[in-house]
Amino acid sequence: MSVPSPSTPQDQRTQETDRRTSRWIWAAFTACASAAVGLFFIPAFIIRPFRYQAPHALLLAMALRQRAPLGTLIAGLACLVFAFVLWRTIGLWRKALLAITLLAVTFSAVMARLNYFEWMFHPVAGAQFVAQAESKLDPKEMVMAVRFDSDARAYPISQMAYHHVLNDVVGGVPVAVTY
């Protein structure tokens, strides 16, 4: 169908400009994708359990994680725009590369909004209490206990060692119970 036409110097110039533009868009896409993926994976990598956290690395992790929800969203949207522009001009392999990268970016943007630590250690949603006489707890079990005036509460350590954090109000005082 297509008949190769002899290229004019004008055409060559246009092609050259196109290539240069496309290179810039690829660079921008790579930058956005790295930013989005880094915003999630760098803090996740630093704050791994059973690993040493150096003070400056921890600061970096918190700073990135703090900005990740908004940052991954902006970077992700920008990626999408660049990918859209590139899509029509590229071959199958590059399309696949774009698609995989976009998947990683989307994953990062979603994970930046989810607290995976709470998947391992679920929080207590709406803590329930029972009178001590009704508790089936073994008398030898350890509890953490607080008291404000006549309001006494016990938090079994076997439970707190799993949940780790509990928000409670005892005798009108808001407390965070941690183990």
Next chain:
Amino acid sequence: MNGRVLHFYLAGINNQNFLMRDKETGTWWQQITGKAIYGPLQGATLELVLSDELTFGEWRTESPSGQVLAPVAKYTKEYDPNWEPDIAKLPVVISFPGTELKSRDVVIGLTIDGTARAYPWETFAKQSPVIDRVNGTPLLLVLGPDGKSFRVFISRIDGHDAEFFLQGDAAGDAKQWALLDTSTASQWNFQGCATSGPAQGKCLGRIPALKDYWFDWRNYHPDTTVYKR
């Protein structure tokens, strides 16, 4: 914090002491210190509430109208009845070679006006009641009648330093358990209150103390001293 109620959630781990964030500001807090280490409230410290680590049995007799956190049915399988030995088996990521104790040694840690001291649990349990002085404050560390609960008191009666010892044959019998003080010869219970004798009705002041692993206590209290017999 500043009249505002914050709600905390688990947000990560920092050398095996966890990080939490509050839903209201997103600030990051260190569990052991209650300090805001990053975010809008950075530099703030949560007020430490006096709390106890007791056996349920001991707490029950002291708090007849007390309430107990109910297990969450969905997660009861996750609760580890063997949490203490299981946690002790986990690897540590920071250690302090050359210090007096091993990383997973359990200590009672306390701070008086910025001066920290750690009491190795084994030494404490053998010697209890332990009389000590930190930064000029006379202390009394007591192992409960159940052999597991502990409390730390200011060892002072009416402004006078006091010494305490365990009543005669009480060591083996929880019902007979009582402390005697050498200045008034009154009997004191594990709550730190005199139940008979001249001091009856008086109670000792309390000091917050934390049962912790040595590596964690030492990490956050680099200047801590260690109690020696």
